[in-house]
Amino acid sequence: MTKPIALPHTAPFAPEQIAALDKVIGGASAVQRAWLSGFLAGLDAAEGKAPPATAAGPKPKLLILYATESGNSEALATRARQDAAKLGFAAQVQDMADADVQTLKSAGTIIAIVSTWGDGEPPQRAAPFFRALMGDAAPRLEGVKFAVLALGDSSYAQFCESGRQVDARLEALGAVRTGPCLELDLDYEPAAKSWLSETLGHLAPKDAGSVIHVDFQKPVPAASKTAPFPAEITAHGKLTSERAQAETYHVEFSLAGSGLSYEPGDALAIMPTNDPALVAQVLRATGQEQDTALAENLTKNYDISTLTARQMKDYAGLTGDTALTALAEDAEKRTEFMAGRQIIDLLETFPHQLEASNLTALLRPLAPRYYSIASSQKLVGEEAHLTIARLAYHSAGRARLGVASGQVADRLRTGDHAPVLIRANPHFRLPAEAQTPVVMIGAGTGVAPYRGFLQELEATAAGNDTWLIFGHRNFLYDFLYQLEIQDWLKSGVLGRLDLATSRDQPEKRYVQHILWEQRRHLRARLDDGANIYLCGDAKHMAHDVDATLMRILADGKGQDAGQAALDALISAGRYKKDVY
């Protein structure tokens, strides 16, 4: 943390001026202080009151490397570059997806901002960079300084795993860590900003004689999230039959009057609200049934389902419960307790009265849920269509429902409103050229963006050669958008359809089986420059499809050749994934 500073009483100011300056400078961050000092020096130089800036040698180099999936790390990196420039760095921002590991040797200082996805994996487009960084051919980095900021979600077992890996690897390659890796949860923004400010302040050139560059232009407003738009649901219906094992819904939102627009491939973020029945259980367990303001606050603003290790420890500390403390401090027993359990299980197993403020301090903010948009504005205008699977399961003796998918399926109907935002996904787009073949692989709700793609291709009559490989359980019960897909096949918007049904026959058939069977056809499309798209389940399908693609691309030359060929496709932007 920044140490508060105080002006000495000998400073050449009147006592009341010293007090006023103390008020401003005392709480200023390193970046703010450096900016102020640069500003004053620059001002004097401009007015001829001081010698012009002495050339203090070349500016020190700073590489701000980020790995991102949904843009959080990128936004922080962009902001860090602005701050770094004010501190006198020659700062460069680079996406790991476009970076060459060999260039790290001459980076000078690296700030790496890295998120974790999948189950402890790097963001997909950054995967080839990760492999190169972890591999034997990675360069030695003696003389390079670094600091890592890791973004994650503490409800995942592999919390901030990718950031940790980068941190450990840079050190192993000989680079010098300037401070411990900071691991941040979904509410990362304030802590990330102060960490960046402190880290940059610490690394900044200490040449007091130099004048820091100050741009006198209008300040650039900090990147801010647009306020969510209360979108009306204009259509709501179940896509799956009563006999399907899981329910999937088609939901249409009106964006009229919002100013929001999207491209096929983008996602819509829904800000969900909690199930009132679960809110009531939490209030009852903590002795707060009468607090209606707290009920509303919990409904709209707090995650009352996820249970994290930090919450176990914090609740133990808050209540002084000795049995809970013993459980929370024992990593193995704690993990065993947490499996399949949520906050309500903790509160009911170890019941204690809680003040409203203590309860909310224990909880994480309620996070938006993303849904691939299943429409094209060229066909549906100011609407956004979603394909949402209702998440329902039993664990630790309770029936559980996904927060957002449960709300959409069970409590929202046509005419209701829900707050939404667009999350652009510029890396998951149709090719710009009509001659590029499009291979779309997906399972379950993974078909959603492809409905958007096919609507777009229908509207633009672009004529791309298209192939959809779609996996689902039963042909009769959960072939999502069957009629539309068959119409597109008839009209030629969709060139080819292959279906993998996993439960229609004794042996399970998945999309990767079709890929393998049709490998010649796939290779021919790749030779014609095809883009491959993959959407849907990250845990199983994405790994199996990757493995099959590698096998196909290896063409008998071994695993490394397959991996290298797949990495080359990813780096060329020809293998695009939107998996979750």
Ligand SMILES: Cc1cc2nc3c(=O)[nH]c(=O)nc-3n(C[C@H](O)[C@H](O)[C@H](O)COP(=O)(O)OP(=O)(O)OC[C@H]3O[C@@H](n4cnc5c(N)ncnc54)[C@H](O)[C@@H]3O)c2cc1C
């Ligand atoms: C870019 C992107 C696009 C997406 N597109 C779509 C889409 O088009 N359609 C769609 O339906 N979803 C999509 N998703 C997933 C979606 O965002 C939500 O994650 C999903 O709907 C579940 O959210 P929820 O609030 O209903 O469940 P939550 O309340 O968030 O619950 C999910 C959690 O429940 C737990 N859980 C789940 N199953 C079990 C089980 N069997 N046992 C124990 N615990 C379990 C896990 O911890 C899991 O993280 C997308 C996600 C991303 C990131």
Ligand SMILES: Cc1cc2nc3c(=O)[nH]c(=O)nc-3n(C[C@H](O)[C@H](O)[C@H](O)COP(=O)(O)O)c2cc1C
């Ligand atoms: C589908 C999905 C999987 C995720 N997996 C992990 C994980 O395994 N570990 C973790 O710490 N965070 C995980 N996260 C959380 C992200 O790392 C977090 O949201 C981060 O802020 C995203 O940053 P980005 O926008 O720069 O990619 C996951 C998020 C999603 C949506």
